[in-house]
Amino acid sequence: MAAPIAVHLEFGGGAELLFNGVKEHQVTLPGQSEPWDMKQLLVWIQQNLLKERPELFVQGQSVRPGILVLINDADWELMGELGYQLQDRDNVVFISTLHGG
Amino acid sequence: MSREVLLLKAQLKERDEEIAALKHKLAQLEKNHNSVQELYDRVTPLTPLTAKTALSNEDIMRYSRQLLVPQLAVQGQLNLSKTSVLVVGCGGLGCPLALYLAAAGIGRLGLLDYDEVELNNLHRQVLHGEENQGQAKALSAAQALKRLNSTVECIPYHLQLSPQNALQLIQQYDIVADCSDNVPTRYLVNDACVLSGKPLVSASALRLEGQLTVYNYHGGPCYRCLYPVPPPPETVTNCSDGGVLGVVPGIMGCVQALEVLKIASGQRTSCSQKLLMFDAQDAKFRSIKLRPKKADCAVCGEEPSVTQLVDYETFCGSAASDKCRRLNLLSRDQRITVQEYKSILDKAEPHLLLDVRPLVEVDICRLPFSLNIPLSCLEERKLEDVQLLKRRIDQLRQGRSGDFQPPVYVICKLGNDSQKAVQVMEKMSGSEVDAVTVKDICGGLMAWAKTIDSTFPQY
Ligand SMILES: [Zn+2]
Numbered sequence: 435m436a437a438p439i440a441v442h443l444e445f446g447g448g449a450e451l452l453f454n455g456v457k458e459h460q461v462t463l464p465g466q467s468e469p470w471d472m473k474q475l476l477v478w479i480q481q482n483l484l485k486e487r488p489e490l491f492v493q494g495q496s497v498r499p500g501i502l503v504l505i506n507d508a509d510w511e512l513m514g515e516l517g518y519q520l521q522d523r524d525n526v527v528f529i530s531t532l533h534g535g
Numbered sequence: 536m537s538r539e540v541l542l543l544k545a546q547l548k549e550r551d552e553e554i555a556a557l558k559h560k561l562a563q564l565e566k567n568h569n570s571v572q573e574l575y576d577r578v579t580p581l582t583p584l585t586a587k588t589a590l591s592n593e594d595i596m597r598y599s600r601q602l603l604v605p606q607l608a609v610q611g612q613l614n615l616s617k618t619s620v621l622v623v624g625c626g627g628l629g630c631p632l633a634l635y636l637a638a639a640g641i642g643r644l645g646l647l648d649y650d651e652v653e654l655n656n657l658h659r660q661v662l663h664g665e666e667n668q669g670q671a672k673a674l675s676a677a678q679a680l681k682r683l684n685s686t687v688e689c690i691p692y693h694l695q696l697s698p699q700n701a702l703q704l705i706q707q708y709d710i711v712a713d714c715s716d717n718v719p720t721r722y723l724v725n726d727a728c729v730l731s732g733k734p735l736v737s738a739s740a741l742r743l744e745g746q747l748t749v750y751n752y753h754g755g756p757c758y759r760c761l762y763p764v765p766p767p768p769e770t771v772t773n774c775s776d777g778g779v780l781g782v783v784p785g786i787m788g789c790v791q792a793l794e795v796l797k798i799a800s801g802q803r804t805s806c807s808q809k810l811l812m813f814d815a816q817d818a819k820f821r822s823i824k825l826r827p828k829k830a831d832c833a834v835c836g837e838e839p840s841v842t843q844l845v846d847y848e849t850f851c852g853s854a855a856s857d858k859c860r861r862l863n864l865l866s867r868d869q870r871i872t873v874q875e876y877k878s879i880l881d882k883a884e885p886h887l888l889l890d891v892r893p894l895v896e897v898d899i900c901r902l903p904f905s906l907n908i909p910l911s912c913l914e915e916r917k918l919e920d921v922q923l924l925k926r927r928i929d930q931l932r933q934g935r936s937g938d939f940q941p942p943v944y945v946i947c948k949l950g951n952d953s954q955k956a957v958q959v960m961e962k963m964s965g966s967e968v969d970a971v972t973v974k975d976i977c978g979g980l981m982a983w984a985k986t987i988d989s990t991f992p993q994y
Contacts, residue, residue, distance in 0.1 A: 446814065447744055448772055486915065490770055500766025502810070504823050509810075511826035527823075529812065531762065532739040532746050534774040534857065535628040535716040535784060 438465045439522040441475070443483075447530035449501060452491055453483055463520070472503070473516040475526065491528075502529045563685075572681070574674045575692045578704045584642045584688075586617040594686075598640055611800035612640060618799035619643035621708035623696060623724055625676040626650075627659035627774070627784030628714035628738050628791060634662060635792035636687075637680040641799060643688040644680065645708055648672040649695040649856075655994070659781030695855065696720060698844035701727040710795055713737040714788065716773060716857040718765055719847035723855070725750060725758035726844055729835045734798055736806075738784075738791040741777050745787035745813040748806055748825070749794055751835065755807035759841075760829040765851040773857040783815050864954040871974050873982045876944060886942040887927050887971075891956040892980075896948060900980070900992045910952045913959050916967065925968050932969060940964075940972045948994075950979040 443459040450457045463470050463478060473495055480488050490498065496516060497503055503510040504527040505518055520526075590598070590612060601607050620641055622629045625648040633644055650672050652663045660672070667675040673691035680689050694700065696715075705711055705727045713724045713735060721737070728735040734752040738745065751757045790811065794804045810823040834841040848855055871879075879886060890897060890905040897907050906927055908920045931941035943960060947953040953975040960973040976983075984991035 446812065447746070448741065448777070489767075498767065498770065499764035500762065500770055502761070507821070507823055509823065509825045512824065529746075529810075530770070531766065532741045532744060533716065533718050533721060533771055534739055534741040534777070534779060535624050535626050535714045 435467055436465055436469050437522075439463050439470060439520060439524075441470075441520060442523070442525045443479070444525070444527040445529075446527065447532055449491070449528050449530040452487065459483065470520040471516065472505075472510065472514075472518045472520070472526075475520060476516075497528065500531050502531060503527070504529065572674055572677045572689070572691060574671055575690060576694055578692070578694075578700045578707075581619075581643075581690070581707050584617050584619055587613055589613075594640070597684075601639065606802060607800055611802070614801045615640050615796065615799050616642045618710065619645065619708045620710045620712060620795055620799070621645040621647065621705060622712050622714055623647050623720065624714035624716060625660070625662065625672040626656065626714060626716060627740060627779065627781065628788040629712070630660045630662040630676065631785050631788035632712055632714060632738075632792045632795070633676055633680055634683065635789060636795060637684045637689070639792075639796055640684065641687060641796075643690065643708075644677075645690045645692060645704070646673045646676045646680075647692040647694065647696060647704075648676070649693065659779065659784050661781075661785065696723060697855075698723065698846065701844055702731060705733055706731045708733065710798055711735050712791055712795055714791070717855055718768075718771055718853055719851045719855040721758060722765065722850060723844065723847045726834050726841055729757050729759075730843070734804070736791050736794045736798070736804070738787040740784035740787045741772060741774060741779055743780055743783055743815040745783055745790075745815070747787055747790055747794070747811040747813075748809065749798075749804045750807075752798070752804060752807040754828060756826060756828045757832060757835040759834050760827075760832045760836075761825060763829075763833060768851065768853040768860070771853065773859070775857055775859060780815065783813070786813060786815070859949055859951070861949075862951040862954055865957055865975060869957060869974055870954075870977050871944065872977050873987050876976050876983075877987050879944070884942070885931055886944055887931060889924075889943055889945045889956070889960075890947070891945055891952050892947050896994075899994050902946070902980070902983075905946065910947070910956050910959075913956055916963075921963075921967060924963075928969050928971055940970045943971045943973045944976055945973060946976045946983075947979045949981055950975065950977050953979060 440462050443461055445453055445457055476492055480492060484491055492498060505513045506525050590609060598612050602609060602612055618641055620636055622633050622644060625646050633646060636644060652667045652670050652672055652675050654668060657663060662676045662679040671693040673693050677689040677691040701723055711728050711733050713721060715721060725735060728751050735750040737750055738747040794806050798804050808825045808827060810825055812821045828835060830837050833839060888905040890901060890907045891910040891913060893909045912920045928941055932939060945953040945956045957973045957975045964971045981993055984993045
């Protein structure tokens with residue numbers, strides 16, 4: 435049984451508008467038998483933070499195209515993407531790409 | 536005697552020098568005055584930039600403060616003078632970018648924009664002035680830059696970058712700065728840079744945030760490595776919808792100029808395989824390490840599937856401009872024109888006008904008799920809003936027969952959200968609220984301002 439972990443979530447580039455305009459969320463993921471990974475975190479966000487219009491945030495099991503995910507200030511591609519196992523006090527950022535000029 | 540001769544000779548020499556200086560100044564002024572900028576409406580071959588071997592005295596005087604910076608120095612300045620930069624978009628990013636590149640003494644600036652200057656550009660597109668309204672942005676920018684530094688060659692292109700002209704254009708420049716305002720153009724510029732081997736310094740801004748990355752530089756990733764699939768069009772917000780504080784693209788355009796200058800002068804950029812994010816609300820810059828170039832990238836990978844430019848509007852499902860899309864969700868009988876609504880008002884027919892814009896827009900202007908419930912609140916069925924709606928509909932029904940369905944006209948800025956709201960209202964009608972007849976007002980408040988009431992503000 436893995437202990438609950440605290441994770442700091444940030445949303446930016448407009449992605450925060452799906453979360454009542456709140457950019458930073460300090461959340462606690464409950465203890466479970468397996469360690470938390472990014473795939474489970476996305477499901478948890480959808481069930482607990484994102485109340486409506488999930489299609490603007492997720493697509494299939496991953497985030498929708500145009501949202502960049504950063505784990506501890508690095509592109510999640512460098513960290514194993516959906517398979518990354520979350521650690522206590524990790525910082526996860528979801529940033530929507532801007533196109534305006 | 537000989538002393539007097541010497542004195543006179545010295546005086547003569549002084550006067551001669553003075554005359555030479557005046558002639559030079561006059562020639563300079565005449566040159567600037569006569570060189571009325573030519574506006575290019577298509578891509579033509581340019582003569583290659585010739586490299587200077589040394590700085591002139593005037594160069595030394597003009598650039599002295601940056602020549603003293605060891606990281607630039609004389610060689611860096613000479614490098615700038617032989618570098619050409621294509622600026623894609625002369626808007627909120629392109630204006631400050633081009634301003635600092637011209638001031639720093641870049642050799643040649645290609646200034647591309649298909650648009651004309653409008654009053655609502657001036658808060659962020661700082662090269663243009665009030666007198667430039669209606670003028671091609673590329674030309675207006677070139678004229679402003681010439682005033683600042685007449686030694687920089689400016690080539691204004693009044694055209695839309697397209698798969699047909701992009702390669703021919705980009706091949707002629709050393710560095711490309713993406714200052715565009717839409718998704719298809721960003722993919723087009725990226726692919727053209729990859730196919731012609733040019734570094735791409737790309738920035739963007741919206742509301743109170745900015746982002747910057749250098750693509751396709753010394754083996755680093757390209758835009759497609761990061762974003763292989765374009766975002767769904769409905770998730771993309773442009774500046775005319777979302778708004779932007781002028782200084783935010785100003786800051787991002789300046790950082791963009793900095794990275795261009797570093798590459799052009801022979802230093803390395805700090806922003807390859809990095810995403811620089813700026814949050815103006817918290818005055819916070821953050822630099823993120825990005826993935827490396829992807830072996831399976833469609834354009835820069837090992838077996839690219841994109842080997843020539845494609846149709847980017849089809850690829851992205853949106854138009855290559857930041858103009859708003861026009862939705863068509865309803866049938867003709869579910870919509871009325873602003874003229875029809877005007878006659879409903881004139882005849883004082885009882886109805887409810889429902890304005891579904893967000894509060895920040897209602898604060899700018901509104902029709903005084905409208906009821907404001909933002910689309911998002913309507914979609915959420917916010918309790919207090921549903922109750923308010925119920926009360927207003929009840930009032931309209933009072934003293935009328937039981938089968939009377941009060942008309943509800945829905946309005947927004949341009950007539951997109953109002954159509955969505957009609958669809959929501961139709962679901963609510965007869966269940967969550969009493970049955971109503973719902974229609975949207977085509978073209979919204981901006982159509983109202985254009986054709987019915989010219990005193991109504993446009994934004
Ligand atoms: Zn690539």
